[in-house]
Amino acid sequence: MNAHPYLFLALFLAVAVAFPLLLLSVARLWVRYFQPAKPGPAKNSTYECGLAASGDSWIQFKAHYYLYAILFLLFDVEVLFLLPFAVTFTTLPLGALVAMLVFIFLLAEGLVWAWHRGHLEWK
Amino acid sequence: MIELWSNLPPALQMLLKGLAVIAVIFPIAGASSLAERKISAAFQGRPGPNRAIPIWFAWVPVIGPLLQKLGVFHLMSDGLKMLFKEDPLPGHVNKPYFILAPILAMIPAFTTVSVVPFGAYFDAAGHAVPLMLANVDVGILAVFAVGSLGVYALIIAGWASNSKYPFLGGVRASAQLISYELSMTLSVLPVFLWVNAPGTAGSLSLARVVEFQSQPGFWGGTWFVFVMPVSAFVFLVSLYAETNRQPFDMPESEADLVGGFHTEYGAFKWSLFFVAEYSHMTVGSAVFTLLFLGGWNPLPWVPLSDVAVWLHLADSPVLLGLLSIAIFLGKVILSIFVFMWVRWTLPRFRYDQVMKIGWQRLLPLAIANLIVYALAIAVIQK
Numbered sequence: 001m002n003a004h005p006y007l008f009l010a011l012f013l014a015v016a017v018a019f020p021l022l023l024l025s026v027a028r029l030w031v032r033y034f035q036p037a038k039p040g041p042a043k044n045s046t047y048e049c050g051l052a053a054s055g056d057s058w059i060q061f062k063a064h065y066y067l068y069a070i071l072f073l074l075f076d077v078e079v080l081f082l083l084p085f086a087v088t089f090t091t092l093p094l095g096a097l098v099a100m101l102v103f104i105f106l107l108a109e110g111l112v113w114a115w116h117r118g119h120l121e122w123k
Numbered sequence: 124m125i126e127l128w129s130n131l132p133p134a135l136q137m138l139l140k141g142l143a144v145i146a147v148i149f150p151i152a153g154a155s156s157l158a159e160r161k162i163s164a165a166f167q168g169r170p171g172p173n174r175a176i177p178i179w180f181a182w183v184p185v186i187g188p189l190l191q192k193l194g195v196f197h198l199m200s201d202g203l204k205m206l207f208k209e210d211p212l213p214g215h216v217n218k219p220y221f222i223l224a225p226i227l228a229m230i231p232a233f234t235t236v237s238v239v240p241f242g243a244y245f246d247a248a249g250h251a252v253p254l255m256l257a258n259v260d261v262g263i264l265a266v267f268a269v270g271s272l273g274v275y276a277l278i279i280a281g282w283a284s285n286s287k288y289p290f291l292g293g294v295r296a297s298a299q300l301i302s303y304e305l306s307m308t309l310s311v312l313p314v315f316l317w318v319n320a321p322g323t324a325g326s327l328s329l330a331r332v333v334e335f336q337s338q339p340g341f342w343g344g345t346w347f348v349f350v351m352p353v354s355a356f357v358f359l360v361s362l363y364a365e366t367n368r369q370p371f372d373m374p375e376s377e378a379d380l381v382g383g384f385h386t387e388y389g390a391f392k393w394s395l396f397f398v399a400e401y402s403h404m405t406v407g408s409a410v411f412t413l414l415f416l417g418g419w420n421p422l423p424w425v426p427l428s429d430v431a432v433w434l435h436l437a438d439s440p441v442l443l444g445l446l447s448i449a450i451f452l453g454k455v456i457l458s459i460f461v462f463m464w465v466r467w468t469l470p471r472f473r474y475d476q477v478m479k480i481g482w483q484r485l486l487p488l489a490i491a492n493l494i495v496y497a498l499a500i501a502v503i504q505k
Binding site: 005006007008009011012015016017019020021023024026027028030031035037039040043044045046047048057059061065068069071072075076079080082083087088089091092094100101104107111115117120121122 | 127141206225233264266287298389475478482486487
């Protein structure tokens with residue numbers, strides 16, 4: 001078969017969207033015709049352990065999550081550069097290996113720096 | 124049979140192949156939710172679900188009681204219940220995103236399936252032909268790229284619920300998933316350093332990894348779990364974290380966040396998250412099997428081609444293909460069992476421990492592992 005291999009990725013993407021949509025609309029139709037919704041104040045309220053909800057749901061949360069996100073961005077870009085390195089690894093000259101080790105060393109150095117600054121400690 | 128197949132139009136072939144894969148993967152995902160209940164029961168010394176049986180089925184002599192004991196009807200009635208119970212849409216949620224999130228959760232689960240090879244047969248020249256839907260060169264990269272989209276579903280679900288517990292669950296989920304993604308990607312790099320041997324075109328294809336593990340000779344037939352145990356360990360631990368399985372179930376964490384990101388969900392939208400989780404688990408096990416457990420080779424140092432010779436199957440590609448798929452699925456099911464074994468054996472981690480394991484244990488371990496293997500492979504091959 002000569003179809004383009006990426007066609008399957010697109011096909012499965014389409015199925016992945018269609019399948020839940022189909023089932024959700026079946027459930028929706030069922031609700032519409034056989035099981036009319038009966039909303040009430042209790043059903044519509046925020047779930048909070050059975051007690052009445054207190055305060056706003058837009059709570060403050062630790063800024064520390066952002067630090068992890070920033071660190072992730074830095075490292076993930078570096079890790080992505082390592083993948084082409086792995087593909088062409090054995091055809092590379094020795095100098096490229098050394099260069100790549102320096103690159104990995106920079107990645108490790110970033111980790112050591114963040115560790116040393118205490119960014120990796122969950123406080 | 125084969126002529127009939129190759130006479131079909133390519134579009135129809137494609138559709139049938141896709142349907143066949145879905146028909147294999149999704150029953151496994153469904154059955155593993157039942158297996159989870161039965162296995163947890165066995166670990167805790169309970170019988171597990173064993174009562175439900177429809178009256179019209181109860182008269183079947185042997186099969187009826189057997190299925191009843193296995194709890195198959197519990198699974199079916201649970202599935203039906205999900206579809207037909209009231210589907211609440213609480214007033215405080217952000218409706219478009221609230222409905223979008225479970226649909227998004229299905230995308231990585233479905234799409235990654237298409238780049239996973241399930242088996243192989245040998246063509247007339249004796250070359251192994253992998254049975255896979257999309258034989259793309261980027262293989263593992265496609266799995267990671269699409270698989271990591273799953274984090275959007277969790278964070279959108281948490282945010283759109285507009286409620287405290289789901290929000291905290293969504294934030295925790297995103298931090299956990301991104302933390303373990305780094306170690307996961309780094310842990311598979313040594314495998315591809317080793318596979319892309321001199322004189323071959325470089326590739327990240329998963330079928331290539333299996334081909335590499337089915338060569339003759341001692342080193343050729345060794346599975347990568349023996350050559351790179353640290354990589355396999357880091358990959359497996361990161362996989363547990365990426366699929367939100369215990370002991371890393373921070374996104375849900377029933378104990379402190381009620382239900383985590385899906386607290387406000389019910390009925391079918393809720394079950395979509397779970398179908399996605401179990402399919403993610405199935406695909407993750409499949410990738411682990413391909414990378415480290417030799418794919419469709421029955422035993423270490425016993426490649427599929429030897430089995431084909433012993434059983435005289437070399438000239439019947441259909442039977443050999445089915446055999447290889449059976450071997451591969453057997454390993455995947457074993458790997459799913461290990462998922463459940465770990466879940467019901469280890470206590471869950473605290474959140475600070477999760478972050479500590481991810482960033483201060485697994486990531487340095489993965490980097491050191493990469494450096495050691497890069498140097499060792501360079502020395503061996505040059």
